[in-house]
Amino acid sequence: MAPTPTCLLTLVVALTFLLLEGPAAAAPMTAERQREVQSLLKQLNKPPLATIESPDGDIIDCVHISKQPAFDHPLLKDHTIQMQPSSYPGGLYHDSHPITQTWHQNGKCPENTVPIRRTKEEDILRASSIRMYGKKSPGSIPNLNSINGPSSTPSVTSGRHQYGVASAPVGKGYGTKATFNLWRPTIARAGDFSLTQLWISAGSGNDLNTIETGWQVYLNLYADNNPRLFIFWTNDGYQTGCYNLCSGFVQTNNQIAIAGTLSPVSTYGGTQYDFDILVFKDQKGGNWWLQVGSSLVGYWPSSLFSQLADSASTIQWGGEIFSGDAGQTSTQMGSGHFPHEGFGKASHIKNIQVVDSSNTLNPASGLQLIAGQPHCYNVTNGNSGDFGTYIYYGGSGKNPNCQ
Template structure:
C-alpha cells in the first residue's frame, strides 16, 4: 500500500531540491601532504594524505577544529550483533590501505571532473526537470514526535547498466537522515552509485552526500567530511557486487550522532569500522537531531531519455535473490539505542509505479529490523 502524507511529500521535495541546487568546490591536495599514491586499477589512483592536512579541514567552519579520532561510543545494540543471513556472500570490503597517519582520497579525474560538476552527479543542469527525470522507490519514517539520532541498515549492491546516453544518468541506493525544510535543511546520504559521467566507469562506487541550506557536496570533493579510515573511503569502487540469482554482496552502514561531540559518524561493515564523520558545525538543522530517515533506490536520466534500471532491474515480486533489498533497518533513539522502527510509523513512495516498485516492508523473522525489496527495469518516454 502506498501512503502519501505532507511529511512524505516533504521527503521527496528534499531530494528534488537537492539535485536542483547542488554546488561543487573541489579542493586541490598540496603535493607535500601526499604520503603515498596507490594505483587502484581501472585508470584511477588514490592519494594517501596526511590526516591533519586533508582538504576537508579547509572548510571555514573547521579552521579551529580538533579532529576526533574515534566515536566516543557506539549506539547500544539491544538485539546483539544481528549480522547477515548465512546465504549472503558477505559485505563489501576494500583491498586498499594507507600508511598509519594518512587517509585515502580518490584522485579526481580532471577530464570528467571539469565537465561534470556535482550538480550533474545528483541530476541537475541547465535542462534538468525534476518532475521528469528523478525516480524514487523509498521507505521513510513517518511524522516523528521524538528526535532521531541515526540509522543502520544493510543493502545489496548491484551494477545495473545505465547506458551511455546524455547526462545526468545514474542508478543508486541510499540511506538518508535529514532535518529542516527546503531550502534551509540538512541531510546526510550514504550508499552506492553507478554514475559513468561522474566516476568515469560503469562500476558501483561507495558514495556519501551531505547538504546544508542548499549547499551540497559528494564524497571528498569539497571540505567538510573528516576522513578517518585508512581503507574505506568515499568514491571507493565496489569490487564485489551481487548477481541476480547468485551471490549477494551488501553494504552495511551506520550513521549516528556522537553523544559527546555532536559529530555525525559514518560506520562501515560488520566489523563496525569508522570511516569518518561530519562535524556538527556543518549542519544548521541537524546540530541537535534528525527528524526523518529514508531508505531508497534512486535513478535519473536526461529529459526525454529512458530512465535506467533500479536495483537489479527486476521487480520485487521476483523475490529474494532477484530483486534488490534493504534489511536490518533500525534507527537510533534518544537513549542511544538501535531500535526497530514501527511498521505503522513508516511510509512508502514510488514516483513511477509503472516502472519501479517496492515490496511489502516487514519486520525480519528474528526481529533484527525492517526489510523490503525494491527495483524495476526503467521507463521509456512516450
C-alpha cells in the same frame, strides 16, 4: 561535392560524443576555463604521502589526515579531529558485513593518512559545468505529496528523479543502521545515475539539512559503471554541499576510500552480496559518525548543520535514479528488477533500524512508501525474522507499462 565515407564517420563520432557527454565536453577549453579547472583540481587533490594505482583505473592518494579537504570548509578551520566517538548505539544485534574495495588489491594507506580518490581533469569536464562538479540539484530528496498510510505509494515531486524509497518520520532520530544489497545496474545515458542510499534529514526549503550515504553508479562522475561507496551532505537545501571527500566530512580511516569501487556484486538468481552502513550521532560531541561494515570511516561535524545539529526528523532508505529522460529512460534501479520478484532477483535493504533518544537501535516501523511511477520503479516492505524490517525496491525503467 558529396561527403566522403570518412567524413561521414567523423561526423557521426563527433555527434555521438556530444550526445553522450553533454555541453561540458563540447565547451571549448579557453584559457579561463583551464585556469578554473586547474584551480579546482588543486583544491580537491591534496599532496599525497603515498599513491596506489587501482586495477579499475583509480588513483588513490594517501593524504595526511590533517591535510584532507574537510578543513577547507570555513567552519572547520580550527577543528580538532575526533578519532573515536564517545559511545556507540546499543542494540547492534546484527553482524556487520565486511566490504572489499578494488584498490586494496594493490596496497593500503599508511597510518595517519586517509585514502582519497584522485580527481582528474576529465572528471571535472564531464560535469554540466565546473561549478556543478560533485554537486546535486535542488529536489534531490524523496518528498511526499500525500500520505494514505504505511502501505501507500504517494506521488512524488521529483522532476527528473525517480524513487523506490521507504520513509520513517521519526520525530527526533539520531541515526540508522541497515544492510544494503550490492548490484551493478545498467545506466542508459552518461548523465544518468542509479543509487541506493539512506537519507538522514531535518528542516525544509533552504534550511534542509541532509546526510546521505550508500552506493551509486554514475558514469559522468566516475567514468565507469562500477558501484561505488559515496557520501553527500547539504545544509541549505542542495544550494551547496557535495559528494564524497569535498570540504566538510572528516575521514579518520586509512583503509576505506570514499568513491572507491565496491566488489563483488550480486548476480540475478545467484550469490547475493551485502554490506552494512551505520550512521549515528555522537552523544557528547554531537558529530554524525559513519561506519561501513565494521570500520568507522569518519564523521560530519555537528557545526556544519543548523537542523541536524540537534536531531533528524526523517530517515529514508531506498533507490533513486536521475535522468533527463525520466519516465522514458531504461536506466535501472537496484538490480533492474521489480520488488515482487523477491530475494536474489529484486534488490533489498534489510535489518533497517533507527537510533532513538536513548541511543538504542530499534527496528524501523510505520514506514511510508514512495514510488512516483510504480510501473517504472517500485518499492514494497515487510518484516521477517532473518531480514528484520526490510524493503525490496527497483525496476527497469522504460517498459510497456511505464508511461
